[in-house]
Amino acid sequence: MARALVTGGAGFIGSHLVDGLIARGIDVRILDLLTPPVHDGRVPDYVPADAEFVRGDVRDPECMRQALRDVRYVFHMAAYQDYLPDFSTFFTTNAASTALLYELIVSERRNVELVVVASSQAVYGEGRHRCGSDGDFYPGPRSEEQLEQGEWNHTCPRCGGRLEALWTGEAVMNPHNPYGLSKRDQDEIAVKLGARYKIPSVSFRYSIVQGPRQSFRNAYSGALRNFTVQLGSGVQPLIYEDGEQQRDYVGIRDVARATLLPLDRAAMHGGSFNVGGDRSVSVLELAELVARVVGVGCEPRVTGLYRVGDTRHIRSDVSRLKAQGWLPEESLGDVVRGYVAWALAHPDFHNAAAGAQERMKELGVLRAAATVDSSRA
Ligand SMILES: NC(=O)c1ccc[n+]([C@@H]2O[C@H](COP(=O)([O-])OP(=O)(O)OC[C@H]3O[C@@H](n4cnc5c(N)ncnc54)[C@H](O)[C@@H]3O)[C@@H](O)[C@H]2O)c1
Numbered sequence: 001m002a003r004a005l006v007t008g009g010a011g012f013i014g015s016h017l018v019d020g021l022i023a024r025g026i027d028v029r030i031l032d033l034l035t036p037p038v039h040d041g042r043v044p045d046y047v048p049a050d051a052e053f054v055r056g057d058v059r060d061p062e063c064m065r066q067a068l069r070d071v072r073y074v075f076h077m078a079a080y081q082d083y084l085p086d087f088s089t090f091f092t093t094n095a096a097s098t099a100l101l102y103e104l105i106v107s108e109r110r111n112v113e114l115v116v117v118a119s120s121q122a123v124y125g126e127g128r129h130r131c132g133s134d135g136d137f138y139p140g141p142r143s144e145e146q147l148e149q150g151e152w153n154h155t156c157p158r159c160g161g162r163l164e165a166l167w168t169g170e171a172v173m174n175p176h177n178p179y180g181l182s183k184r185d186q187d188e189i190a191v192k193l194g195a196r197y198k199i200p201s202v203s204f205r206y207s208i209v210q211g212p213r214q215s216f217r218n219a220y221s222g223a224l225r226n227f228t229v230q231l232g233s234g235v236q237p238l239i240y241e242d243g244e245q246q247r248d249y250v251g252i253r254d255v256a257r258a259t260l261l262p263l264d265r266a267a268m269h270g271g272s273f274n275v276g277g278d279r280s281v282s283v284l285e286l287a288e289l290v291a292r293v294v295g296v297g298c299e300p301r302v303t304g305l306y307r308v309g310d311t312r313h314i315r316s317d318v319s320r321l322k323a324q325g326w327l328p329e330e331s332l333g334d335v336v337r338g339y340v341a342w343a344l345a346h347p348d349f350h351n352a353a354a355g356a357q358e359r360m361k362e363l364g365v366l367r368a369a370a371t372v373d374s375s376r377a
Helices: 012-023 061-067 087-107 144-148 178-196 223-231 252-263 283-294 332-344 353-362
Strands: 003-007 027-032 052-055 073-076 114-120 129-131 135-137 201-206 272-275 305-307 366-368
Touching (some): 003 012, 012 252, 087 114, 252 272, 283 332, 353 366
Parallel strands (some): 003 027, 027 052, 073 114, 201 272
Antiparallel strands (some): 129 135
16 A cells, blocks of 8 residues: 655645545555644644654654655655744754655656645745836845834835735745745755756645634744634734735645645646735735634734734735646635634633743743733733
8 A cells, every 4th residue: 555654744734635645545654753832742633543643753763764655655744834033943954854755756756646745835935026117026035124113124225115915926936034045945955956857846835824723832933823812811912014915825725735735746746836825915814714713702913013024915816736737625614613613612721822832932032022012922
């Protein structure tokens, strides 16, 4: 029987892939380090008993060598993702592990028929923008001076006018934070080494993925989990910047369906594909939706705090994936209801956001603009 290796298979996206692979009759081996704060050291209950679980590190050649035994498909989902300043960990966990994967497949002549890597919308940085008079740009990060003044929007580098954020396709990667840089490297390693050594490879650039099993212990990022843990604990949601940031959140079932598509569609091999929700919503709108689902009032704390390295607006154009027959099917309401129901029923449910916010302030990742209303932060 065919076997798949899912690295990070005890995590949020990986675990849904594990279920999908088993449902197709594929044997699954999980390689996962159970890293905190996502995990508490135990294998989560949702990991199926009929998946082989190996606790190990994707950075460790011997672990990876063992994990690749008799494997036909690899889904490389393990990653380090956060807003903390331990820069090298992003590259060793996300990029070097991917190079190691190809190194082992090539040097040991493994018969791997498909490698899928989890890339990210973060490879686009601020994404594509348009100025009415000066055309299209892929702006760099906003300046510290601008953010300190609470001036959140991008302006045209030529005329200084306001830029409109467009839907961003796969053509140009322009990352500017360590996570995005490491994901760009991972993406290119997979697609280019895959082509060079004839190992069918696909990278998926996920937008913000949401749904059950998204660990609420890791509250450094993830608007839905942050709003859910706060509102579910009687705390009003803390909003970064002014809450007008546009995002294209996508549901986990749609993401799992997309990620398994290359098993059946050789036409996708060698490609990179955006996986997003194909709809745009502001952070404030998301907070209001979460409050409605939790069943509480919503008075978001919009204080002028901002995360260094954050993106103003980003939405991924999913036309390339749609051309492969995929369409997002989950409405944002379905996604939020599914996550809130799962999180509130979880025995470990607690407001993990407060500690994460304090830690980010200590590390200088979360900062206050001059316009900050600290009484509400
Ligand atoms: N969730 C999102 O919104 C999103 C968006 C874009 C891209 N991605 C990418 O999708 C993938 C899965 O993300 P997720 O949300 O499921 O994250 P997650 O944190 O829930 O899962 C990641 C898993 O990787 C494991 N892991 C971390 N470091 C490891 C290591 N060195 N060795 C072995 N295992 C290790 C963790 O224990 C965890 O179980 C990641 O590559 C991530 O960068 C996620």
